[in-house]
Amino acid sequence: MLTLYDVPVRSRLLLGTARYPSPAVLTDAVRASGAEVVTVSLRREAAGERAGQAFWSIVRELGVRVLPNTAGCHTVKEAVTTAHMAREVFGTRWLKLEVIGEEDTLQPDVFGLVEAARILCAEDFEVFPYTTEDLTVAERLCAAGCRVLMPWGSPIGSGRGLNNLFGLQALRARFADVPLVIDAGIGVPSHAAQALELGFDAVLINTAVSQAADPARMAAAFAQAVAAGREAFLAGPMEPRDMAVPSTPVVGSALLR
Amino acid sequence: MNIQVNGEWREVRAADLAAALAELGFADAVVATAVNGEFVPAASRASAALLEGDRLEVLAPMQGG
Numbered sequence A: 001m002l003t004l005y006d007v008p009v010r011s012r013l014l015l016g017t018a019r020y021p022s023p024a025v026l027t028d029a030v031r032a033s034g035a036e037v038v039t040v041s042l043r044r045e046a047a048g049e050r051a052g053q054a055f056w057s058i059v060r061e062l063g064v065r066v067l068p069n070t071a072g073c074h075t076v077k078e079a080v081t082t083a084h085m086a087r088e089v090f091g092t093r094w095l096k097l098e099v100i101g102e103e104d105t106l107q108p109d110v111f112g113l114v115e116a117a118r119i120l121c122a123e124d125f126e127v128f129p130y131t132t133e134d135l136t137v138a139e140r141l142c143a144a145g146c147r148v149l150m151p152w153g154s155p156i157g158s159g160r161g162l163n164n165l166f167g168l169q170a171l172r173a174r175f176a177d178v179p180l181v182i183d184a185g186i187g188v189p190s191h192a193a194q195a196l197e198l199g200f201d202a203v204l205i206n207t208a209v210s211q212a213a214d215p216a217r218m219a220a221a222f223a224q225a226v227a228a229g230r231e232a233f234l235a236g237p238m239e240p241r242d243m244a245v246p247s248t249p250v251v252g253s254a255l256l257r
Numbered sequence B: 001m002n003i004q005v006n007g008e009w010r011e012v013r014a015a016d017l018a019a020a021l022a023e024l025g026f027a028d029a030v031v032a033t034a035v036n037g038e039f040v041p042a043a044s045r046a047s048a049a050l051l052e053g054d055r056l057e058v059l060a061p062m063q064g065g
Helices: A023-033 A051-062 A076-090 A110-122 A135-144 A165-174 A189-197 A215-235 B017-023 B042-047
Strands: A002-004 A007-009 A013-016 A037-044 A065-068 A094-097 A126-131 A181-183 A202-205 B002-005 B008-011 B032-035 B038-040 B055-063
Touching (some): A037 A076, A051 B055, A076 A094, A076 A110, A135 A165
Parallel strands (some): A037 A065, A094 A126
16 A cells, blocks of 8 residues: 555545635545545635635545645745645645746746755655656655655646656656655546556646546546556556567468468 | 735734734634744744734635645
8 A cells, every 4th residue: 555654545646626616526526536635735814705714624524634735935935934834724744845946837946845855854844845857856855854756747737747758767766665646747547547557656636637627527537547557557567569469379370371 | 003914904903913813803713824924833923023014924725736
């Protein structure tokens, strides 16, 4: 079973809670996905609206574990302060650490990421860093104390799937014992299946579910794809080849010419 | 005095953060607070004095990816 910071997790599908058409659709999608971990965030609360209070009661009713993020943070200081606020509000040491470096691609600022990870791990946070497939950065994150890595598949919300297959496979091979969660860029269930087939431990999906025409149905489709991909990985996929190999035995073929 | 609450100028009578939150309608809300960019834990709010022009952030759970 997958273990994230000593917590056993049955479902290898982690789900984001943003951009659903309504709270009811969010609830249906989380249930249909079978996800046990959902990502959440912090935003300014208006005393009159109390949107945050309403959202929080929905999440608590779902009975899932929350993974707060530092989305929208561009500096180490912002990310660390947000982490402190999230730990108090959500009552968890888990933190999806995002330090954004580039506006168009939302690529992580890996230098700030490593620095923030070092600070937060020392403060006893359990950090899930949103990173790239860069091996050196991954090494530094592990040295900082991270025991899970979350490499991107492709830019957040782009739906382009696994953009750098070779780089991701190298990361998987190099960090065989570290849980690797593909976070960002997964567009359709086949991308998720591919990630699991390659041996990644889990995927974190948001936009691909929340922006589907029928989010609950798509969430269920992702759950099946993740389960199939994991089974395929455990079954040991064949190696691709360049030339055809007959699948029907040629020995004993009749001579009918 | 006037302070900024989530980016908007507001007039408050309270002199500390705990009282200001109550005055602003956040008494029983699940929120985290920061003053001038520094996190103020819930347990420290009553002893956190507010000054004219302070920037208060009141954050709550929200949807996230």
